[in-house]
Amino acid sequence: MPNKDSIIELCDTPVIHVEIVNKVRKDMPEEETLYDLAELFKVFGDTTRIKILYALSASEMCVCDMAALLSMTQSAVSHQLRVLKQARLVKFRRDGKVVYYSLDDEHIQQIFNQGLDHINE
Amino acid sequence: MPNKDSIIELCDTPVIHVEIVNKVRKDMPEEETLYDLAELFKVFGDTTRIKILYALSASEMCVCDMAALLSMTQSAVSHQLRVLKQARLVKFRRDGKVVYYSLDDEHIQQIFNQGLDHINE
DNA sequence: TATACATATGAATAATTGTTCATATGTTCA
């Protein structure tokens, strides 16, 4: 039988299975790790960025080309590339006036494929 | 040399590399697929839902226990479980008044791990 | 050096979304 007295400290909701809660809590990664993980997936959670990532998985591209491909403003694409850059999902090289972007990481493709597996299941 | 005349139809941004854009466009998955993919990752892109998923990867749990574990309102947890349910990431079984949730899919763990790989790289 | 061009960025706006509060639904048991 769960010990109803020990739960007041946890939160105002009564806990039914104290041992399970404690066990799971013990094995939970650090708060910061889970936060970072959510932040990473948040970056994948936008159609525009997904399209950019998909495009870059096919070929290195410049900002201008991506804007044309996606029928979007150069500015909008650039703003999203900034987000992708901060998440270290894309890297870039400059050649004169043109900046070429490409995927920074081989995990990205795998995360993509796993996601597609789930959708097509 | 890119054909500057053919690009007006694409968008108002000049395209630098027409062949690349066309090649990438041809290989792009359907709009709907990429939309669904973004929607899936959007579900992963929230700290609360990540925590719930992580908890469920350790053990089946009821709503009440999750609320206690995460120090959150039962209502907040329930709302997020709804999102996870709609994304087919969790399933549930009812045992009397108590509803137990668990992961619906083995992909989830893999997506998680891939994400962690990226973070810890 | 001045102009043209590719890209980046700040501010503003519109849309989306997570949480809270109040309450409804569904189940058990006296």
Add this chain to the structure above:
DNA sequence: TGAACATATGAACAATTATTCATATGTATA
């Protein structure tokens, strides 16, 4: 059947975010 409890849900609010517009930065070349 009615009270108690676990969960679900609708509406409202606050916070976050994607896009647009205007403009700045950086590079090449005439």
